[in-house]
Amino acid sequence: MVLLIVIVTALAFDFTNGFHDTANAMATSIATGALKPRVAVALSGVLNLIGAFLSVSVAATVAKGIVQLNDVGGQDLLVIVFAGLVGGILWNLLTWLLGLPSSSSHALFGGLIGSTIAALGWNGVIWASGSEGVLIKIVLPAILAPVIAAMVGAIATFLVYRITHGVDEDKANEGFRWGQIGSASLVSLAHGTNDAQKTMGIIFLALVAYGTLDKDDHMPLWVMAACAVAIALGTYLGGWRIIRTLGKGLVEIESPQGLSAESTSAAIILTSAHFGLPLSTTQTATGAILGTGIGKRAEVRWRVMGRMAVAWLLTLPMAGIVGAICWAIAHLIGGLAGVLVVFAILIAGALGIYLRSRRDPVGTHNVNEWPEGVPPAATPSSVEQNHAG
Amino acid sequence: MHTVITNLSSLWEVVLAALVFGAGVPAVFAFAVRWWAQAETVDAEGRVRRNYPALAGALICVVVIVMVVITGILFTAKAFIAHQFGIHLFGQA
Numbered sequence: 049m050v051l052l053i054v055i056v057t058a059l060a061f062d063f064t065n066g067f068h069d070t071a072n073a074m075a076t077s078i079a080t081g082a083l084k085p086r087v088a089v090a091l092s093g094v095l096n097l098i099g100a101f102l103s104v105s106v107a108a109t110v111a112k113g114i115v116q117l118n119d120v121g122g123q124d125l126l127v128i129v130f131a132g133l134v135g136g137i138l139w140n141l142l143t144w145l146l147g148l149p150s151s152s153s154h155a156l157f158g159g160l161i162g163s164t165i166a167a168l169g170w171n172g173v174i175w176a177s178g179s180e181g182v183l184i185k186i187v188l189p190a191i192l193a194p195v196i197a198a199m200v201g202a203i204a205t206f207l208v209y210r211i212t213h214g215v216d217e218d219k220a221n222e223g224f225r226w227g228q229i230g231s232a233s234l235v236s237l238a239h240g241t242n243d244a245q246k247t248m249g250i251i252f253l254a255l256v257a258y259g260t261l262d263k264d265d266h267m268p269l270w271v272m273a274a275c276a277v278a279i280a281l282g283t284y285l286g287g288w289r290i291i292r293t294l295g296k297g298l299v300e301i302e303s304p305q306g307l308s309a310e311s312t313s314a315a316i317i318l319t320s321a322h323f324g325l326p327l328s329t330t331q332t333a334t335g336a337i338l339g340t341g342i343g344k345r346a347e348v349r350w351r352v353m354g355r356m357a358v359a360w361l362l363t364l365p366m367a368g369i370v371g372a373i374c375w376a377i378a379h380l381i382g383g384l385a386g387v388l389v390v391f392a393i394l395i396a397g398a399l400g401i402y403l404r405s406r407r408d409p410v411g412t413h414n415v416n417e418w419p420e421g422v423p424p425a426a427t428p429s430s431v432e433q434n435h436a437g
Numbered sequence: 438m439h440t441v442i443t444n445l446s447s448l449w450e451v452v453l454a455a456l457v458f459g460a461g462v463p464a465v466f467a468f469a470v471r472w473w474a475q476a477e478t479v480d481a482e483g484r485v486r487r488n489y490p491a492l493a494g495a496l497i498c499v500v501v502i503v504m505v506v507i508t509g510i511l512f513t514a515k516a517f518i519a520h521q522f523g524i525h526l527f528g529q530a
Contacts, residue, residue: 102514196452204460211467215474223470227463234506241513266520308463315458318509320451327451336459 050126050387051258055251057133057394059278062247064140065152066096066282069243071290072149072313072333073235076306078415079295082225083232085286085412091229092236093284099240100248100276114157114185115164116172125257127378128163129250130387134394135159135371139363141401147289147297147410148359151328155367156246157186162368163375189320190360193327194335197316201339204308209344212304224303231310236283238317239329244279248272288410294334296418297352299341308343312336331360458509462502469498 073095074088083091120128136152136159143150161182164172176183212220251271255261261268295301301309313333320327334356341348374393378386476492479485511518515526 101517102510103517192448196455200452200455200459203456204463207460207464208467211464212471212474215471219474220470223473227466227470230506231463237510304467307466308460311463311466312455312459315462316451316455318513319454319458322512323447323450323454
């Protein structure tokens with residue numbers, strides 16, 4: 049029963065991961081009109097589905113080197129993982145409500161770290177030891193991802209505009225729209241490959257804890273399929289709030305910039321994992337979009353970027369605190385009842401956030417309208433912007 | 438500290454790969470767009486002029502990109518393909 053709840057919760061996290069990150073791949077294509085919103089999310093969903101099957105190399109190492117869970121087993125481990133997942137989901141939903149593209153992986157790791165600290169104390173978490181630990185695996189990549197992506201995105205944008213300078217604009221835009229569709233598809237594929245696997249890894253961990261699987265077993269196909277479907281459905285739902293922020297809020301995007309941003313994201317997401325320095329999908333995509341604004345010497349709304357950076361900083365600790373609280377509740381009540389109570393809290397929280405979101409809905413109809421001058425996403429005047437920059 | 442330095446050296450590889458693929462591919466694509474736009478022009482008297490070298494250049498660029506992308510996907514999926522279908526790409530065991 050507890051195992052079942054953990055698996056359902058893990059798939060729910062995968063689902064939030066999907067709609068939280070649709071923006072990474074599709075925000076620029078929707079913003080430039082290369083793809084209609086509905087078509088974009090459908091395409092992205094299908095490619096996430098395929099991507100999830102492509103590789104399991106990330107799944108094998110999820111949470112390894114971050115939390116020390118070797119000494120706990122069975123029910124205890126399941127409760128820790130469960131509380132961590134709840135922390136991750138609630139933070140993902142909250143940032144979605146605010147339209148902020150925060151890293152889903154950080155939410156997941158934050159939740160797990162929090163529940164591990166609550167259960168095992170500070171020593172349950174590997175902070176920094178050798179090539180492992182929070183510092184090397186999370187903090188360092190988090191600082192590097194947006195910087196590298198912004199730099200490459202800026203260079204790509206500069207080159208693209210330089211090369212096509214003087215070319216008939218209509219013709220160029222037509223060409224670049226096709227390029228955008230291709231590059232955005234690649235990001236979707238890369239996203240499925242990277243992010244669906246994190247949930248697979250968590251479910252695998254739970255199955256091992258329960259004794260269904262052995263540590264050295266291959267990833268069961270049903271786990272892969274379930275995660276692939278969950279992330280694809282989430283993607284198809286579309287996180288319109290975040291799509292709007294990334295597509296319209298940060299910089300005004302034209303097709304060539306969209307192409308540059310997506311190519312940069314796809315290249316970094318796919319290659320960085322290969323070199324053993326996996327960078328966050330969300331932070332890479334955001335950095336790349338920011339970079340295209342710099343590369344074109346266009347206006348960048350630094351205040352929006354600032355809000356995102358704050359959300360990035362808070363993701364790990366906040367998801368951690370929620371994870372820790374959930375673990376404490378489940379532990380105090382104990383057993384199945386404790387898990388059920390936390391599960392009820394999760395559902396209530398999710399419902400509450402959903403109802404709040406209905407007051408100010410963002411969907412296919414208004415995804416390309418950035419609310420100028422509306423707090424809290426108010427656009428600063430140009431004078432203020434110079435100071436902020 | 439030692440491993441931080443190891444990580445920083447892999448950082449250079451990441452940056453290099455990101456530059457080659459992340460900025461290189463869009464640049465090649467930009468050339469494709471440029472030549473494609475020049476491949477067919479209509480002059481003042483309404484005559485259509487075809488520029489075959491430009492068209493060929495555009496096509497070559499597109500083919501290069503498609504090959505890079507397919508290679509990249511197969512490279513990522515190599516373990517899965519080897520496990521499911523027994524086909525060993527890129528010579529790994």
